[in-house]
Amino acid sequence: MPNNPTPLAEPVESPISTSSISGQAGSNTGEPESRKVHAALTRSSTGNEDLRELESGLDSLQSDAARAARIDWSRILLPVAALVVLVLAWQFYVSLGFKRRDLVPGPLDVLGQFGTLWADGSLQEAVWTSLQRGIVGFLISVVIATPIGLLLAQVAPLRRAFGPLISGLQVLPSVAWVPAAIIWFGLTDATVYFVVFMGAIPSIINGLISGVDQIPPQYRSVGTVLGANRVQMALQIVLPAALPGYLSGLKQGWAFSWRSLMAAEIIAVGGTIGFGLGSMLNQGRDLADMTIVMSAILLILAVGILIELLVFAPIEKRLLRRRGLLAGSTR
Amino acid sequence: MPVVLENLGKRFGDGAPVLDDVNASIAQGEFVALLGASGCGKSTLLNIMAGLELPTSGALEVPSDGAAFMFQDAALFPWLTARENIELALKLRGVGKSERRTKANELLDLVHLGGAGDKRPHELSGGMRQRVSLARSLAQDRQLLLMDEPFAALDAITRDLLHDELERIWKETGRTIVFVTHNVREAVRLGQRVLLLSSRPGRVVQEWNVTEEHRTDAGLAGQLTGVITARLREEIRRHAK
């Protein structure tokens, strides 16, 4: 800072109180000395340039220096270590020989089965079929649920009317729809998709509604003051403001899609329904082959974890970081 | 007269009236400080002027195009950068895309934040956020600017600078400003006229003119502050049991 003596405010409270106002407060006001004491009451900078300089000094003092992001290896190594520990524990338990090997296969047996399934191509087929269905079903659910959720969140009478029903649907296990779907659509892909929709759509709608509920009321006031109409308010202010809640609704919606899909695939086998992971699980049961069952379970789990790690986690992290909501979390 | 309030009254539900018989008129280009104890209805009055709430009685005259508004906390949208926040105000006003960018940069420059346009609200200090918020309310391009304790949450050093800043911008842009505060010194520092609002019910009970001498002569300003403080305390003491 250059050497011009700026009469910047000093942290001195005004010496004037109600009792001392009568008469002498303004006694020696002519001198510039007294200005410093009362700086907060008068102009405290000497012009635009001075002000600009003061402000930029203060700005740099008050802003955090940008911290460079580094790869945090513990994020990768710790989960891998946890996995290794679990597999070792599994192997250890199996090697103790409490149970028959065909009832509780060890990690190596399952790995062997993986190899067999991979070699005859059924592993790839099952993963691909299920994944494709899960993703398509989920995306269609998003397209259906988003406008409905926004409408319900923004229009109070609609919300009152349908809110309880939507929350109720979320509690109903979507497997409950499988018999109905089979009766209506037979053993076709439509059955699988129907069950996925009934699982995912209510939870996405609910996520969006609760995201909207958590918006600070002030955002709407700002929108009104800035002159936003109803549509602009919904699309430019409410939707982006509700994005964190919406995203957790989407995550839950995906989880529901994936679970519903597995339920549907296990129950509805045959017809024109292709061979998915649920079908593989069912096949393992029919053959009473525990290694196939375990392989299918591990694959279902792996797909779930990978989608979370590769799709939702980065999006969520980016979203929260941009809004300054990530500091201090244990992610 | 851009703003005229006539016998304005407001009550919430069937409680006691928050505002009762408020009368005031504010001239074009004037800077008026609206002073009152916490809870006396300052925000309510300002919200009524902004059209965010309706009065229950009386009449008011405000510019037909509405008013720009600045909130106590900056109320910036956290998903937008500083510049995008300003651009949103321009967009909702119907300014074209290419013009928006230039205009937003000009406004950022006006509040001395030329280099911070790409920062997000959480990366800015409290004072910077309020300046972005000020720039956004200027982007609304309304003659009338309503400010609800915009500097109350800032530290003293920053607040003093923003007082200078606001005075400068007021002079440059010729806006009519109604500035709400519970801080007597702030009211004297900024207002050309200080209106004192009583509590329960809120009513304009007295007003003072602040001259150019008060801006440079700390003693004079201090004296006026003392007088107004005394009157405010008298108003508060009335409610003692």
Ligand SMILES: Nc1ncnc2c1ncn2[C@@H]1O[C@H](COP(=O)(O)OP(=O)(O)O)[C@@H](O)[C@H]1O
């Ligand atoms: N929406 C509301 N509903 C009921 N009472 C309210 C509402 N808004 C404000 N009030 C009441 O009106 C009074 C004045 O509030 P406010 O205008 O916020 O005061 P100030 O801004 O001067 O601190 C307070 O007693 C408050 O409780």
Ligand SMILES: [Mg+2]
């Ligand atoms: Mg208030």
